[in-house]
Amino acid sequence: MSEGYRLMWKNLGLDLNAHDVLLDVLGKAYTDIYLSQKNRPEGMGYFDFVMSEVHGLRIQELLDEKAAGRKIVGSYCVFVPEEIVLSANATLVGLCSGAEFATEEVEKILPRNTCALIKSSFGFKLGKVCPYLECADMIVGENTCDGKKKSYEILNELVKRLYVMDLPQMKSPAGKELLKSEYYRFKSEMEHLTGATIDKERLKNSIDIVNNKRKAIHRLASLRKADPTPISGLDALLANQVFFYDNPARFTESVNKLCDELENRVESKTGVFPASAPRILISGCPMAVPNWKLPWIIETSGAVVVGEESCVGERGTRNLVDSTGNTVDELINAIVEHYFEIDCAIFTPNPDRIEHIVEMVKSYKADGVIHYGLQFCQPYTIESGKVEKELQNRKIPALRVETDYSQTDVGQLKTRVEAFIEMLK
Amino acid sequence: MSEGYRLMWKNLGLDLNAHDVLLDVLGKAYTDIYLSQKNRPEGMGYFDFVMSEVHGLRIQELLDEKAAGRKIVGSYCVFVPEEIVLSANATLVGLCSGAEFATEEVEKILPRNTCALIKSSFGFKLGKVCPYLECADMIVGENTCDGKKKSYEILNELVKRLYVMDLPQMKSPAGKELLKSEYYRFKSEMEHLTGATIDKERLKNSIDIVNNKRKAIHRLASLRKADPTPISGLDALLANQVFFYDNPARFTESVNKLCDELENRVESKTGVFPASAPRILISGCPMAVPNWKLPWIIETSGAVVVGEESCVGERGTRNLVDSTGNTVDELINAIVEHYFEIDCAIFTPNPDRIEHIVEMVKSYKADGVIHYGLQFCQPYTIESGKVEKELQNRKIPALRVETDYSQTDVGQLKTRVEAFIEMLK
Numbered sequence: 140m141s142e143g144y145r146l147m148w149k150n151l152g153l154d155l156n157a158h159d160v161l162l163d164v165l166g167k168a169y170t171d172i173y174l175s176q177k178n179r180p181e182g183m184g185y186f187d188f189v190m191s192e193v194h195g196l197r198i199q200e201l202l203d204e205k206a207a208g209r210k211i212v213g214s215y216c217v218f219v220p221e222e223i224v225l226s227a228n229a230t231l232v233g234l235c236s237g238a239e240f241a242t243e244e245v246e247k248i249l250p251r252n253t254c255a256l257i258k259s260s261f262g263f264k265l266g267k268v269c270p271y272l273e274c275a276d277m278i279v280g281e282n283t284c285d286g287k288k289k290s291y292e293i294l295n296e297l298v299k300r301l302y303v304m305d306l307p308q309m310k311s312p313a314g315k316e317l318l319k320s321e322y323y324r325f326k327s328e329m330e331h332l333t334g335a336t337i338d339k340e341r342l343k344n345s346i347d348i349v350n351n352k353r354k355a356i357h358r359l360a361s362l363r364k365a366d367p368t369p370i371s372g373l374d375a376l377l378a379n380q381v382f383f384y385d386n387p388a389r390f391t392e393s394v395n396k397l398c399d400e401l402e403n404r405v406e407s408k409t410g411v412f413p414a415s416a417p418r419i420l421i422s423g424c425p426m427a428v429p430n431w432k433l434p435w436i437i438e439t440s441g442a443v444v445v446g447e448e449s450c451v452g453e454r455g456t457r458n459l460v461d462s463t464g465n466t467v468d469e470l471i472n473a474i475v476e477h478y479f480e481i482d483c484a485i486f487t488p489n490p491d492r493i494e495h496i497v498e499m500v501k502s503y504k505a506d507g508v509i510h511y512g513l514q515f516c517q518p519y520t521i522e523s524g525k526v527e528k529e530l531q532n533r534k535i536p537a538l539r540v541e542t543d544y545s546q547t548d549v550g551q552l553k554t555r556v557e558a559f560i561e562m563l564k
Numbered sequence: 565m566s567e568g569y570r571l572m573w574k575n576l577g578l579d580l581n582a583h584d585v586l587l588d589v590l591g592k593a594y595t596d597i598y599l600s601q602k603n604r605p606e607g608m609g610y611f612d613f614v615m616s617e618v619h620g621l622r623i624q625e626l627l628d629e630k631a632a633g634r635k636i637v638g639s640y641c642v643f644v645p646e647e648i649v650l651s652a653n654a655t656l657v658g659l660c661s662g663a664e665f666a667t668e669e670v671e672k673i674l675p676r677n678t679c680a681l682i683k684s685s686f687g688f689k690l691g692k693v694c695p696y697l698e699c700a701d702m703i704v705g706e707n708t709c710d711g712k713k714k715s716y717e718i719l720n721e722l723v724k725r726l727y728v729m730d731l732p733q734m735k736s737p738a739g740k741e742l743l744k745s746e747y748y749r750f751k752s753e754m755e756h757l758t759g760a761t762i763d764k765e766r767l768k769n770s771i772d773i774v775n776n777k778r779k780a781i782h783r784l785a786s787l788r789k790a791d792p793t794p795i796s797g798l799d800a801l802l803a804n805q806v807f808f809y810d811n812p813a814r815f816t817e818s819v820n821k822l823c824d825e826l827e828n829r830v831e832s833k834t835g836v837f838p839a840s841a842p843r844i845l846i847s848g849c850p851m852a853v854p855n856w857k858l859p860w861i862i863e864t865s866g867a868v869v870v871g872e873e874s875c876v877g878e879r880g881t882r883n884l885v886d887s888t889g890n891t892v893d894e895l896i897n898a899i900v901e902h903y904f905e906i907d908c909a910i911f912t913p914n915p916d917r918i919e920h921i922v923e924m925v926k927s928y929k930a931d932g933v934i935h936y937g938l939q940f941c942q943p944y945t946i947e948s949g950k951v952e953k954e955l956q957n958r959k960i961p962a963l964r965v966e967t968d969y970s971q972t973d974v975g976q977l978k979t980r981v982e983a984f985i986e987m988l989k
Contacts, residue, residue: 288733
């Protein structure tokens with residue numbers, strides 16, 4: 140990394156030594172897991188570059204935006220509407236939460252029985268190694284699960300400006316009303332942060348920008364229905380991860396370019412795995428960079444991941460926001476309708492998710508489902524029982540995995556995953 | 565137990581052998597923990613009788629009520645408004661969730677990392693040993709924590725009629741609106757269940773009945789401010805536990821009778837512990853019958869428990885419902901206002917609870933606070949950090965305990981509690 144970046148990180152208040160260690164680990168993992176893959180699409184070159192500059196050029200871009208008067212908003216969840224952030228002339232970025240860091244420090248302020256994702260987000264803050272978090276003008280938390288809801292009260296003492304968005308727990312009329320009032324409150328907060336007024340034109344434009352991003356990533360997803368699939372699950376997951384922090388227009392263009400190439404591959408039946416490789420759908424908790432553990436285990440065990448029923452996957456991207464409204468109210472309503480459809484396990488009951496999993500199994504021609512639950516994530520681990528039962532009823536093979544971000548269970552997991560894949564052959 | 569009870573339990577579908585085992589364990593625990601106490605108030609005789617008949621006479625009474633056309637409603641939480649249940653001509657009872665039972669069976673359908681209270685409620689169902697659950701015409705669940713919210717989806721497949729009440733997560737205007745709409749929905753559901761119409765008179769009358777129960781238990785609590793305290797923490801906890809399943813009028817009368825006796829004790833400075841015994845406030849998760857582990861450890865270690873900042877304690881009982889309203893709407897509003905004040909850790913933020921703990925420390929002249937968290941209960945275990953910090957800031961000694969319903973950690977807990985108490989002397 141150049142000396143310029145080091146100065147940038149220092150000015151952001153990062154712990155340079157700890158950050159060096161992180162980048163070193165991240166770089167090695169990327170080389171081992173990503174660059175070692177065979178027959179990758181050329182279009183992945185863009186994402187390799189993005190990853191190599193994930194704490195470098197992208198941060199420089201965000202700082203340039205800040206210098207030009209734009210605000211940066213950080214979030215941890217798909218329920219934070221990028222449409223509203225963009226239309227207030229601000230940029231939304233996902234925050235680091237995919238790796239273990241400063242765990243000992245974290246466990247002094249959070250119970251050990253907290254999921255790895257939450258612990259990670261605190262670790263990046265306490266360890267001073269997340270440039271996204273440090274350059275954000277505002278962090279948006281949300282009352283999804285108990286773990287996040289209650290730990291935001293503690294994060295509030297560690298960051299400059301934390302805004303917490305309330306969320307409903309049931310898809311009732313009262314639940315929708317609550318979401319609507321919260322999105323209006325968020326709109327006001329964004330206008331207050333940036334000084335911009337969110338009008339119809341800005342909102343329409345932002346909805347289009349985000350819809351285009353969703354269309355592109357959905358196009359990529361659809362190409363994985365082909366047999367053999369033209370791209371590895373790891374590479375597709377990476378695109379879904381980059382979705383959360385890249386420049387939206389550039390991301391859309393790069394994904395579409397990758398898709399052009401993949402279409403040619405599909406036509407020529409060029410795959411990254413033999414056509415005989417069992418096809419796996421991953422369902423469950425989100426996987427933030429660099430949490431590549433499970434797909435890496437699967438794809439080094441003779442199977443290919445063809446889809447992610449996940450927040451970092453189809454959960455937030457499969458539907459578009461209707462941009463035909465003629466007033467701010469109509470457009471906000473369309474945004475509410477969109478996000479209220481997300482089938483996160485925080486909702487009770489949550490039958491849409493199970494239907495969606497079954498539908499994905501069919502459309503992606505998956506041979507089996509691996510349910511990925513983060514240890515101590517109560518919404519997904521409890522729901523996984525229902526998911527498994529429903530899949531069994533439909534004779535769809537399913538394996539439930541509960542893990543965290545450590546590497547200690549990799550051997551054990553690999554044994555279980557290999558046995559499952561063997562069964563599918 | 566008489567043969568009549570055995571027939572009653574059989575008709576309720578209980579597993580008689582398993583139930584015998586449970587009653588045996590419960591009886592032994594009660595003898596060891598309660599009856600071994602010295603210098604107990606005579607008024608506790610009523611509660612000893614209630615406990616000896618907890619699965620006998622009380623169930624017979626409920627079945628008699630059912631035979632007379634009254635409905636029985638079971639619940640697991642203080643947010644289910646007894647006022648609305650009573651005014652629909654139904655009886656509300658708390659359901660069994662205080663002991664380990666059928667844990668192996670439970671862990672087949674719920675993650676092991678689920679709190680003991682939820683596992684227990686499932687264990688009583690799967691083991692067929694809770695006559696309250698089996699005689700209830702309707703079970704009311706509530707979206708408090710993630711664990712309960714998501715496990716009710718599974719309980720729904722195990723019980724006849726489960727109704728789930730949504731709850732807000734923030735004390736915002738939108739949150740209050742949600743609670744209000746849910747209480748109206750619950751009112752309709754109760755009217756539908758019983759065929760009764762909830763009118764102003766019934767509602768006023770029910771509010772008074774529940775307020776009187778609260779006043780009595782609050783009178784009992786206040787008497788514990790005396791030094792020496794006239795009643796053990798274990799006995800006071802028992803009264804708070806019986807609050808949830810006894811006949812309201814009889815309960816109120818019995819508690820008031822006990823209080824008359826305690827007033828005399830206070831006057832004559834008669835205590836159950838030496839005046840020098842350190843005074844402990846317990847704060848945190850609820851303790852359902854027969855979960856007497858922590859207060860038993862404390863009171864056999866030379867200290868006395870003087871208050872419970874808990875759902876089975878002051879959390880739901882310290883405030884009354886205003887019964888002066890002149891319309892059903894005004895009275896429902898008063899009920900909403902009351903329950904919206906409850907400072908459960910499911911709310912974010914939840915500053916009232918910390919204030920209440922500090923206020924209780926002062927008014928009960930507590931020398932220290934023991935925070936009781938159930939393992940895997942994210943709302944309370946995460947909030948416990950904030951509570952401890954706030955108490956430290958005010959130089960109030962505090963000990964955080966995280967446990968479950970097993971007896972395996974009793975020795976270790978006793979060592980920690982003894983050391984804490986020693987420090988207070």
